Amino acid sequence: MQGSREGKVRLSTHTFAGMANALTRKEPPHDDQPELMTRAERRRAARKARAAKTWKKVAAGTVAVATLFGGMGVASTALAADRDSYQDTIGNSSFEAARNQYGLTKHMKNGAILHAWMWSFKTITQHMPEIAAAGYTSVQTEPMSKIKEVAANGKKFTENWYYVYQPANTSIGNFVVGTEADLKEMTATAHKYGVRVIVDVVANHFTSDWNAIDPDWQNKEYFHKRTGCDGPNGEINDYSNRYKVTQCHLLGLWDLNTQNQAVADRMQKFLKTAVADGVDGFRYDAAKHVELPTEVFDNKQSNYWNTILKNGSQFQYGEVLQGDSGLDYKAYANMFRDNSSDGGGNTASNYGKTIRAAVGSNNLDVKMVKNIDTGGASEDQLVTWVESHDNYANGDKESTGLTDYQIMMGWAVVGSRRAGAPLYFNRPKGSGGTNPQFAEQSQLGDAGDDMWKNKSVAAVNHFRNAMDGKGENLQNCGDKSCLMIERSTSDGIQNDGVVIANMGGDKSLSGMETTLDDGTYPDEVNGGQLVVSNHKIVSGTAKGGAVSVFYVKGESDPNVSVEAASKEFSSDNVKVTLRAQDADNLKYTTTEGESGSFTDGKVISVGKTLSIGETATVKVTGTAAKDGKKVKKGQALSASVTVKKVEVPKQNLAAQYSTNKVGMGVKKTINFNAGKDASIADWDSSMLIAQGAANDDPRVYRPNSMYEVPIDLYALYGAYDDDNLYLMWEMTNVQDVVDTGDDYPLSQGHLWQTQNLPFHIAIDTKDDSTCIGNNGGLQTGGSLWASNITWGGEQKLNNVVTISTNGSNGPWIYKGDESGLNSKAAYGPAANAATNTKKSNIKFGYGNGILSKDVIGIDGGWGENNGRFIGDMKAENQNKAKWVNFNEKGHNSAQMDDHYEIAIPLEEIGTTADRIASSGIGIELAATFGLSAMDSLPYDLAMNDNADLPDTGSQVNNSFEKSDDDMFSVKMANIGGEEPPVETKSVKIDQSDYSVDLSNGVTT
Template sequence: MKHRKPTPAWQKLGLRVSKKLAVGATALATVFGGLAVASVSAQASTDRNSYADTVGNPTFEAARKKYGLTKEMKNGAILHAWMWSFNTITEHMDEIAEAGYTSIQTEPMSKIKVNDANGKKFTENWYYVYQPTNTSIGNFVVGSEDDLKAMTVAAHAHGIRIIVDVVANHFTADWNAIDSDWQKSEYFHARNSCSGSGGDNIDYSNRWQVTHCHLLGLWDLNTANPEVANRMHDFLKTAVNDGVDGFRFDAGKHVELPNEFDGSQYWTTILQNGSQYQYGEVLQGDSGLDYKAYANLYAKYGEGGGGATASDYGKTIRSALWSKNLNAGNLMSLRNGGVNDDQLVTWVESHDNYANSDKESTYLTNDQIRFGWAVVGARAGGAPLFFNRPKASGGNQPQFAEASQLGDAGDDMWKDTAVAAVNHFRNAMDGEAEYLRNCGSEQNNNSCLMVERYKTDNNAGNDGVSIANMGGDQNLAGTPTKLDDGTYTDQVNGGTITVSNGKITSGTAKGDAVSVYFNTSVKESVSATVSKKFSSNTIKVTLNASNATNLTYSLSNGKNGSFVDGDSLTIGGDMEIGDSVTLTVKGTGAESGEALEFTATYTKVEVQANTIYATKPSGWSKMYAYVYTGDGATAKNNAAWPGVEMTAMAAADSCAKAGTYKYEVPDLGEGTYRVIFSNGNGSQMPGASQPGFEFSGKVSWDGSSASLTAITCTATPPVIKTADITFSATADLKTGETLYAVGDWGQGKGKTWTRAGGVKLAKNGNAYTGTTTMTKGQAITARLIKVDANGKTTWDEIGDVKATADKTKTVDLKWTNAVENTVDITINAAADLKTGETLYAVGDWGQGKGKTWTRAGGVKLARYGNAYTGTTKVGKGNAITFRLIKVDANGKTTWDSAKDRKSKADKTKALGVSWTSGKVNEDGTIPDDSAISISGKGVADGKLSIQKGNLAELYVIGTQDATPSDAVWWSDGAAVAVSGTGTVYGVQTGTAKVNVKVGNQTATITITIK
C-alpha cells in the first residue's frame, strides 16, 4: 500500500460426510459458503470454524485430494485474482483447480466509492477498491454478498479455499462518501495530528506516524477505539460465515501492535474471526518495524497459520530476472525477517509492484514471470502468490491496455502450462526437503537454477526438480543431485532425466524455458474448450477426456450425444447475439470409477470486432494475412505462414468498396493482435524480421503505408430463421407433480394445447425452465399446467401469456398470484398426548376475521416420528404469533402455559416448539428417548429429490428445536453435501444418504440428485 497512487484531495455449506467426525453444529457452518446472514453491525449469528469445515471435513478433503492441492494453506500456491469479480472467479473454478492453486485471493469486499465517469476501466480507477466507505459486503468490482457465498460454494466443491483482501487500516479520503453510521470523529485519527495535506506526511522511521497519520490522505481508522475494533471484527466474522477461509490485511504495518502506544487491542479483537489463515501486507525495510511481531501475531490466531509478505525476497527475485543471474547462493535465503519460512507469502510481483506509478515490476515479460515462478513456486518455504495481470498488459505492452475491465479475468499466465506444472510440482512435494544449485557438472551456470525437492527413501515418486534456464540448452549429465535414483519426466516440455548414485546421468534443461521434472499419478478428467464469448457465426468446441469412459455431452439447447477424446462440436449457428448455451461433459474414471463432470458456457457477442480491409499492392498476385498474438510459448496465429488468403469483396459495404480485400480475424484470445501482409511468395509488409502491424477493431491498409487506419462502419449479421424460446415459470409443486407450458406456437395439428406438444419444465434454481425452437416471428400463446403422479391435469387460472418469437429469448410465466405471495410454514411440536387428545397450533398469522386464535383457523398437528407436525400457507412477510392447544375427545381445550411464540413468514421454513410440561407417560413414568426423524419441504417416506446445484433445508423431528445446536449432520455419498444446520446441496447426479445424530439418536434420509 505504501506506494499506491493517492486519491484526489477531495472504497454456509459446512460439509459432513462421515459419522466418524463428531463436530457440533457450531463448529460446522460452511465449506460450500455460509448460508447464515448476519448484520455486520452486530455479532454474526453462527460461529463457523473454517479449518474444521474444510480440512476437518471428509467431503472437502476428497475434493482437495482429487485436484492434489496442499492440506495447509500456508504450503500451497495462491492465485491473486486481481480485480476479478466473485462471479468471474466462480466461472473459472474448474480451471483454477486444474491449475493447482490451493487458495484464491480476492479483492476487498467492502462497499467503496463509485466514480461513474470512470466506468470499469483500470487507469486511475483500480485503487478505489482499496478505499472503503463502510463495513458492508459488496461493491461494483467484486459483486454482492450473495455472489461471495456462491463463490465459496464453488471453491469448496473443488477443494479450494478463499482469502479475501481486507482494508482494516483506513477508509476513503472523501469524508462525504463514508456511510453516515461511520461518520463519527472518534472512529478516525485526527487530521491535524500529522503534517501535510490531510495529515499524510509520514516519516517511516517514526512508528507513531506510521500508525496514526493518514496514509495517502485516506481517513485513518482510530484502531485503539474498541467500537471500531468490534465493528471490524463482526465484518470479518460475517465473511467467514459466508464461507471465507482467510484474510490478507492491506497496509498491515500501519496498524499498531498490541504492545505499542496505548496498548491497542485491535489486532487481538479482529483476528479472532474463525478463519484458518491470515497474513498482512507488512513491507520490509522500515527502521523500527517489528516485522517478526506482525508475522507471529497473524499466525497466532489461525489453525492453519499465517504471517507476512516477503517483499525483500520479491525484490531479490526480480533483480535476478533482470540480470539473468540466478546464482543459487544469492537466491537461497527467503529474507524471512527472523520468522519461519512457512510464515511468509512470497511472490515474483505483487499488485503494488505492478500497478503503482513507479512500475517496479510492470516491464517484466511473461517469460521472466515464468522463470521467477519456477523458483518462487517450487520452494519449500512460503505460500507463493501468483499475481494475475490485466489482459494484454505489461511487459512491452501498456501497463493498462484496457483490453479487460474491472471485474474481468486478466491474462492467461496464471494457467500457463509451465506455471501450472510448478504448482502441481509444489503440491506433490509438500513437506519434502529442498536444495538449490546451479546447473551443470560444475554447478557454475548462473543462468540456470535447479530447485530440487526430495526425500531420501529410494523412491523417485516423491522427488523432483524445477529448473529455470534463462540461457541455452544445458546438458545436465554429471550434475550432482539429491534426487533418488530413477527416471523423471519433464511435465512442461516432455523428455526425461535419469539419476543414478547422486548424479544426473542423462537429460537436458531446455534453453530459455522452464522444465519441471517429476512423476505424476494417473489423472482422470473430462473437459472441453473453456467458457468464452465468440463473435463469429459459429464456434468449434473441442471435447477432451483422459483415462475416462462412458463419455457423453449435453447442451442446454437440448442437443446431446457421446464422444471420444478430441471430438469437436460446432455450435452457434442457431444463436443470436446475446444468447448463451451451456455444455456439460460427463464421464467415468477408468480406474477409480468416479463420476467426472465439466461445464462451460459460450456466449455469442457482436459481429467479429477485428476485421481487416486491405488494398492489394501492385505486382502481387495474391493477398495473405498472417495474424498473430504474443510471443514464445504464448504465441498464437490464425494459420501457419503465410497465414490466410484474403478474398476480394464482390460488392461494396459500408466499410469498403468492391474489390477491396477483406479478412474477418478469428478469436485468438488475449493479447496484442498483429498482422503481416504478403503475396505468399517472398514479398511482405512489414519486412522480414519486423513485427507485424498492431491493430484492434476494424482497420484498413492502403497497400503501402507502414501502419493501419482505424475505420468506423457497420456490418450485416447473418440471418437467423429460428429462435430458441425458453419458458421460465415460478410455481409451487407438490410431490409427484410436473409442470408444463402448453399452447399454440405453430407446433402443428394435434400438438397445440396438449402436453405432448408442450414443453416440460424442469427445476432450475428458483424457477422451472424448458426450451423449444420456433420459427422466427411465430406468435406464441401459452399457459401453465400441472400434472400429478396419476396423470390428473390442473390448468393455471391466470390468463394466457402472449409473445412473439422475434429472437431467442425467455418468456416468463407464473402460476396464480396467490401462490407467489405465500410461503409454507411448518410447525414441529414436541408434546405428550393422552389417548383421544389432538394437538393444534393456533394464533394470528393473517388468517382473517373469525379464524385467529381458533381451532378452525389453526393448524392440526399430526404425529410424525416422535413429534407432531403440520404445515400452513402464510402471506409472505406476515408476522406470526401462535401457541399450542390440546383438545381431548370431549372437545375440552387445554392451552399451553408457555408464552406466545413469535416469528415472521419471510420464507418457507420450519418452527420448532415444545409443550411446557415435561415428557411423561400416561402412567406417570419417565419415557426413554424416542426416535428422531428428518423432515423438510418435499420429504416423503424418508426420501427427497432435488436438482443438481439446488439447496434444500432439512430439520429434525422429535427434538424441542427443529435445528438443535448439538446435531451432527453428515452425508454418506459424494452426490450430496450437508451443512451443520441441515442445509443440503446437490453436488452431482446420484443418490446419497444424509444422516443426523442428536444425543444418542440417529436418523437417515435418502436424497436423489437429478
C-alpha cells in the first residue's frame, strides 16, 4: 500500500475503504485534528485525489535534507536476537537436506516467493509439501498483527480483506492468519520441507479507528501529529514531498511516530518474537512512508529502521513503489540489504507494469520487456512480480482483468529471469479475469485458486532454481508474440536452458542462434526437445499459446564469468557485471588500471579512458569452492571480456530536420515578461539553432493513442548577452488537420494552460572541469526525476535545467561531478540552506502563437496500418513519408501552436559571454509527458525507437516512449563559437517541389 506513479496519487483501497465504520464515528480530540469525514465524503475526496496531478520535484522549500547519519545505534543491546535465521536454516543440515531435495535456491533473494494471500497459517501448513514441490524457495504470509475485526463481515473478501493491513497493536495473531501457536507450527513445517517464511509487516501505521487500537498503544506520543499536513485530516497530498510522504497520515490511518524510540523498540520486540517463532524474513508494507535514517524532519532524525531491522532475519524487503520524484529508491534497497544477513531490497513495481502491458497486448518485444527499472539498486535487490495484491485487489483493479493465461505468460518471463526474487500472487478462488474481483468462492484464511501450482508455473520455478547464478539472454522467436529467456554458462549443458513464452502459434526454432551449450534439452511442460549444435538450434518447436521450459537438470561446475551490457559502446562508459558461482578468492582487473575483489553480481563501469577504436579488457579470477564434474576444489578459475569504444551511430534524418543550419544564434538581449503571454517580438529566424518537424510525436505511431495531447517540439532558437542565455522553442498541435474527431487534443491543446509537465534542458558549457559523468545519471542511481533520461554519445553536460510547462514547478538547475548528477538542485525557485540550494533568477514565459510562418511535418496518424511507421522521419524514408505544409491543409497555427522562452543567468550555469563567444554552449531540449522524453530538439531517434510499442508506465494504448529509457546521443545545438552555418536544402512536400528555408519553414 503506497502512493504514486506518473504524478498521480495511487490510493490503496485497503487503506481507503478500510475506514468503513471508523470514519463515521467521532474520535477524541487529538492534536487539534479536524473531524473525520463521513464515508461518502471520503469517497468523494479520494476520487478528487486520484484525478489530481501531483508530481512536483523535491529539491528545496519544504523538502527534507539528507544528512550524514551517525551516532545513533540500537537503543538496547539487551534486545540482541535470540535466533539467527540464516544459521538456523542454511547452517542446519536437516534443513539443507530438505532444500536440496526440492532443488530450492540457497539464497532467498534468488528464489521464487509464493504470496499465500489471505491464507491462514494452518492453510499454509497443510499445503507445505505442494509449495516445496512447486519450487518456491519462500512463502509469504499476511500481516500477523492483531487487527480490527468487523463481526458482521465474517470472512468474506469484499470490503473486509484490507483490515489485515490496519494493525491495532503489536501482538501476534488475528482472525485471518490464526494464532502465534499456528505460526510456530507453520514455520517448523516449512523448514522440514526446506522452505523459508516471509511475514508481511505493517510498521508505518495503525488502523484509522482510534477506539480499535489497543489501550496500551493509545498514546498520542506514539503517533505523528495531524497538524502541519495540507491534506484532510492530516493526510498526504503530495507524493513528491518527502516530509508529507513520511510524516503525514496515509489516508487517515494513524501514522506511527517513527522518531520515537519507544515505538521503535516495541516494533523491534514484535519482529524478534516472530523470528524466534521461526520467521526468516519480512516484507515491510508502505516502507517509503517511513523516513530513511539520513532524513531530517522537524530537526529530528529517525533511528526506527536502524532499530527494527536488527531482528535476526535473513531477508528483508520493502514495498517501495517507484515513481516519486523525491524518493531515494537505492538508499532503501541498500538499507534492507545491509540490515539482513543474506540479502534484501525493494519491490520493482515498474517492471510489473511492463509485464502486464506486454501480456495484455500480446506483445513480448524484447525492447519492451528486457529493461528492468532498478532505480540504481542491483538486480539481486529486487522483488519482481506480474501483479501484487494491491494491483489485484484495490478499487482501480489495475491487474484484476488479466486472465490466468496472461498471468502464466507473465510468470514465464518474470520467473525465469535472473533479476530479483519473483513473487507469485495467489488470487482468491474463481476470481479475476472475466469473473468478479471477489467471487467469494473462498473466504479469508483459505487457499486461493490453483494457478500457483500450475504445471507451467511450477516448471518455470524449477528452471529458475536450476539456473541460479547463470547468465541471461533474451531474444524474440519469429515475431514479437514469442519470447525466449536463455540462461547459461559455458560449462556444459548441466543447468543450462531456455524458457519460451509463446502467445502466438507454433514456431519452429531451427536455425536460431543461441547462447546454450551444445546438447539436447527436454521440455518439462510439453514434452519434446531442443537440439543445439555450434550454438545454433538444429531442431525444436515453441508450442503456440503455451510456455515451454527446455533445460537439463544437473550439477553445475564452479565458475566465474564476466558480462558486458554491450561489447561495443559509444557512450561515456559501459556497464560490466562480474559473476561467480561456488567460487571464492574472487578478484578482477581491467586494462584501464582498475582492480579489486568482488562478489557475484558486482557491476563496474568500463571505458571511461578510451578513445574511439580503443578496447579495454576485464578479467575475473577465483578458485573453485567445491568439487564439480570437471573442476576440483581449489582449482583456479578465470574469465574475461573485451569491450570497444566505437563512433556514435549517425542519425540521418529527413531534410526538414536540422541543427545549426542557419547559424549559431546571436548575441542579443531578449525582452519578455514572465508567465503567460510572453512576447516573442525580439526573436527572428537568424536565431534558429535546431529545426524539428510537426506531427512526429510518439502517439501517431500507435493505433489507438490519438486522443492524447501531443508533445510536439517544432523549432528551437538561441541567443545570449553578457548576463543571460536565452532560449525559445515552438510546439505544434496539428490535431485540427490530422484527427478532428478526437476533441481532447483540440480543446486541451495548450500545455501551459492545462498540464504541469517537465522540460529538461541539458547544457554543455564546454568546461571539462565541471563535466557530469555517468551519462548524466544520478550519483545515487537512477535518473533525474525518475525520467529514464541520460545523455551520451556526442553529448556532454555541465547543467540540467528543469521547469514545468506552466512554470509552477521550477526552475531547478542540477549540477554534478564525474560520478553523475546531484539529485539536490544547485538552484531552485527558493533558497534552501539544508540542501545548499540557492534561489534562481531564471525567467520563464509562454504563450499562444509561433514565429514560424509555415508548419511542415508528416501527415497522418493511427500507426503503421495508416501509413505511420517507425523511422519515417529518416532520410532513407523521406519519399515514403507524406510531408506536408499543415498550414496549407487548414491548420490554425495562430490558435493551436505555442511558444516557450527562458532566460538563464550565465552565472548560475557557470559560464560567461566571452566563453560562449569563443567556445560556444551546447543545448539539448527534451519535452516529456511526466517521465521519459517524448520529443527533443535537436531531434534524436531515441524519441522514436519504441514509439509503436504499448506503454508500460501508464496505459497500454499510449506509446512506450512515454516511459522508456532514452539516451540522447546526437550532437547538441550550439550557440556562439565559430562554426560556420550550413546551406539550406530542399525537401519534397505534399507531392510538390518546394524550396524550404529551414530557418523558419517559410516556403518561397
